[in-house]
Amino acid sequence: MMDLKEIKANLSFTRVIDISQPISTSTACFPGDTPFSREVTLSYEESKVINLTAFKMSPHVGTHADAPVHIKGCLSTADGAACDDTAGIMPLTPFLGRTYVMDLAPLTGPITGEAILEQLSELATDDQIKRVLFKTRDKNRHDVFEDDYSYIGEDTAEKLGELGFLLTGLDTPSVDHTQSKELATHRILDRYKLSWLENLDLSEVEEGEYELIALPLKFVELEASPVRAILLA
Numbered sequence: 001m002m003d004l005k006e007i008k009a010n011l012s013f014t015r016v017i018d019i020s021q022p023i024s025t026s027t028a029c030f031p032g033d034t035p036f037s038r039e040v041t042l043s044y045e046e047s048k049v050i051n052l053t054a055f056k057m058s059p060h061v062g063t064h065a066d067a068p069v070h071i072k073g074c075l076s077t078a079d080g081a082a083c084d085d086t087a088g089i090m091p092l093t094p095f096l097g098r099t100y101v102m103d104l105a106p107l108t109g110p111i112t113g114e115a116i117l118e119q120l121s122e123l124a125t126d127d128q129i130k131r132v133l134f135k136t137r138d139k140n141r142h143d144v145f146e147d148d149y150s151y152i153g154e155d156t157a158e159k160l161g162e163l164g165f166l167l168t169g170l171d172t173p174s175v176d177h178t179q180s181k182e183l184a185t186h187r188i189l190d191r192y193k194l195s196w197l198e199n200l201d202l203s204e205v206e207e208g209e210y211e212l213i214a215l216p217l218k219f220v221e222l223e224a225s226p227v228r229a230i231l232l233a
Contacts, residue, residue: 013233015232016232017205017233021201022062027143028143031145063199065195065227068190072190088225094166095215097166099231103135110150111152120160129209132160132165134152135202154184157189165194167194169196210231
């Protein structure tokens with residue numbers, strides 16, 4: 001476990017790069033999922049003191065992390081089904097630390113191929129780099145769902161696990177193809193206990209090493225969590 005001195009030593013930086021998508025009523029979501037909406041429950045005009053709002057959305061809207069319970073196990077339900085009440089809590093360590101951004105843009109289809117696997121093997125020789133993010137788009141359109149997106153190939157997912165990476169992520173809606181029914185890449189990453197981020201905005205990021213901070217909220221009854229993801233350079 002990283003101690004405080006080591007964390008401070010690793011967090012020297014001159015730039016903060018926001019790699020999160022904005023969330024609003026115009027933010028696109030996966031077809032059939034619940035988009036963001038909000039309600040003003042108390043306005044400043046009415047109260048003369050504060051504004052208050054309530055919102056509703058799928059936790060997969062915008063930049064987010066999937067919890068393992070997204071693809072296995074069960075969540076507590078309104079009818080009181082007996083499930084793990086902490087199923088949605090994710091470990092923090094994978095979401096904080098040295099990260100390599102691999103620039104593949106522009107790319108659609110699977111992230112795969114011998115060149116990518118070789119580069120991952122080279123990165124794994126550096127004990128500090130335990131996270132890899134894939135840039136596949138030169139421009140991020142958070143208000144449009146583009147179903148012809150890039151996703152992580154099964155061989156790449158296997159290689160990430162075999163090499164001992166802690167986290168991966170990409171700038172598209174899912175680590176699997178939009179038409180996938182088996183979610184094979186999700187399951188491979190989960191088998192290796194890898195964490196993953198989806199819907200990043202890497203359009204302004206150059207290939208190279210960074211420090212990543214993208215902590216999920218401590219939801220206990222959800223299968224995913226929004227994150228405010230940043231890179232320190």
